[in-house]
Amino acid sequence: MTTPFPSTVVNVVLDDVAVLIPAYNGQQDVERTLASFVESAPVHVLIVDDGSTPPIVAPTLPNLAIEVLRMPVNGGIERALQAGIDALAERGYRYAARIDAGDLAAPGRLAKQRAYLEAHRQAAAVGMWTQVVTREGKPLFMLTPATEPRAIKRTRFFRAPFVHPAMMLRVDAVRAVGNYREKYRAAEDLDLFLRLMEHYDCANLPELGLYYELNEGGISATKRRRQVMSTLALQLRYFNPFNPFDWLGLAKNLLHFVTPYTLLQRIKRSLFAPRTA
Structure with missing residues (x-):
């Protein structure tokens, strides 16, 4: 069991942390996302421009030092993230804080996550709870x-x-x-997390760290069949017949395969939407 983590972080240092944001077009979304970071120390950012036309331009924002790494052609998020991790390693950063264009960071997110990883050296990754919102910022449900x-x-x-x-x-x-890989397209994150959990601890902080914009044009919507198939391949690769949750997860993923995406979103909203008194 991990030790409780305080909400207040003092003596903040973020020089070894970089925000890693892959982007394909969407200049305004990139700017809105980066402007959401509120930290008590300067924030370093690496934008991986995955062949945007026109190219992504680093915005000028207070308290942020932003660099753009340009990919020669649009190669997909897997290649962009792989290149981003390698670039951060070359620049001497110890921690990569992921975020996507259109999402917003909760205040102090970076300091809290860095402090956790500093205190838990066996941990390779730490996430946070997330509020899913509409494009207009209306709360839908919590993750x-x-x-x-x-x-x-x-x-x-x-x-x-x-x-x-x-x-x-x-x-x-x-x-x-082995970094991010293209082997499991549209499920590159789960692939990475499973490999990390074979060798390290991975945790989540039980507090709000992100406002996630539900994007009907995102990977989960437009590449859903590929994502489900990649997830299925990963489930079979790591399947443990003695773990009942692996059986339940397999059934759940097969259900996702035959259930329309819009219906799944309606079910999530009805189950996890904020309740009024």
Whole structure:
């Protein structure tokens, strides 16, 4: 069991942390996302421009030092993230804080996650709970994955273990397990997390760290069949017949395969939408 983590972080240092944001077009979304970071120390950012036309331009924002790494052609998020991790390692950063264009960071997110990883050296990644919102910012439902490493590993296929854009990753650990890969397209995050959990602890902080914009044009919607097939391949690769949650997760994924995406979103909204008194 991990030790409780305080909400207040003092003596903040973020020089070894970089926000990693892959982007394909969407200049305004990139700017809105980066402007959401509120930290008590300067924030370093690496934008991986995945062949945008026109190219992404680094915005000028207070308290942020922003660099753009340009990919020669649009190669997909897997290649962009792999290149981003390698670039951060070359620049000497220890931690990569993921976020996607259009999502917003909760205040103090980076300091809290870095402090956790500094205090838990066996942990390779730490996420945070997430508020799913509409494009206009209306709350839809909360994503509250398990927090403890053992519970996360046991239920990893039945319940999404992490919210990818709410994660902070230890750069050397990501590279040690092979970095992001293209082998499981549209499920590159789950592929990475499963490999990390074979060698390290991975946890979630039980507090809000991200406002996730539900994007009907995102990977989960437009590449859903590929994502489900990649997830199925990963489930079979790591399947443990003695873990009932692996069986439940397999059934759940097969259900996703035959259920329309819009219906799944309606079910989530009805189950996890905020309740009024």
